[in-house]
Amino acid sequence: MxxxxxxxxxxxVPPRMFNxxxxxxxxANIRLSYDNYISKELGFVLNVVDVGVIKExxxxxxxxxxxxxxxxxxxxxxxxxxxxxxxxxxDITDFGAFMDIGGVEGMVHISQSMDDFVSxxxxxxxxxxKTGQTIKVGDRCKARIIAVSYKDLSNxxxxxxxxxxxLGKMELIDHQEIKKEAAT
Numbered sequence: 234m235x236x237x238x239x240x241x242x243x244x245x246v247p248p249r250m251f252n253x254x255x256x257x258x259x260x261a262n263i264r265l266s267y268d269n270y271i272s273k274e275l276g277f278v279l280n281v282v283d284v285g286v287i288k289e290x291x292x293x294x295x296x297x298x299x300x301x302x303x304x305x306x307x308x309x310x311x312x313x314x315x316x317x318x319x320x321x322x323x324d325i326t327d328f329g330a331f332m333d334i335g336g337v338e339g340m341v342h343i344s345q346s347m348d349d350f351v352s353x354x355x356x357x358x359x360x361x362x363k364t365g366q367t368i369k370v371g372d373r374c375k376a377r378i379i380a381v382s383y384k385d386l387s388n389x390x391x392x393x394x395x396x397x398x399x400l401g402k403m404e405l406i407d408h409q410e411i412k413k414e415a416a417t
Contacts, residue, residue: 237306
C-alpha cells in the first residue's frame, strides 16, 4: 500500500551548506537521509513529497553543523499481506519471475506463477504444460503479496503469487472476464 507519511525529525545541515536557503539545505539533507530508506515501520521510502515547518536551528558545540527540527512528508510503499499489486515482469530465472511493483521488486516463485505444471525455457519464458500459457519479460501482471521479510534491510524480500483466480498475466485475465460475460 502506498502512503503519504508526515515525519518530524532533527535534520543536520553541515556548515558547507550554510550558503543555501534554510529550506534548500534541509531538503537536500532529508533526501540524503531518506531516499531509498527501508524500514519495517515505514516500508520503502520512494520520495520526499514536501517540507513543511522548519524550526530555528541549533548549533551543537564541537560539531559546527546546524540541527533543524523539521516536519516533512514522504511517499512510501509498505507491502501488506494479501494486498493485490499490479506490475511488470522485469526478469525470469529458472526458479521464478521478478516483478516491478512500483519502485520495489517482488518475486513470484515458479510454483506460484500459474495453476499448472510450469517449465522454464532458456529464452526466459515460463510456460504451463496443460494450458500452454506463458509469462515472459515485459508482461503486465496482477499478483497477491504472500510474504514480506525485512530480515536483511539492504535487500528485503516480497513474495508474490499469481495462482489464484483473477491473478496472472493481465491479457489472460481480461480474456477470461470477456468469456464469462459472454456466457451470461
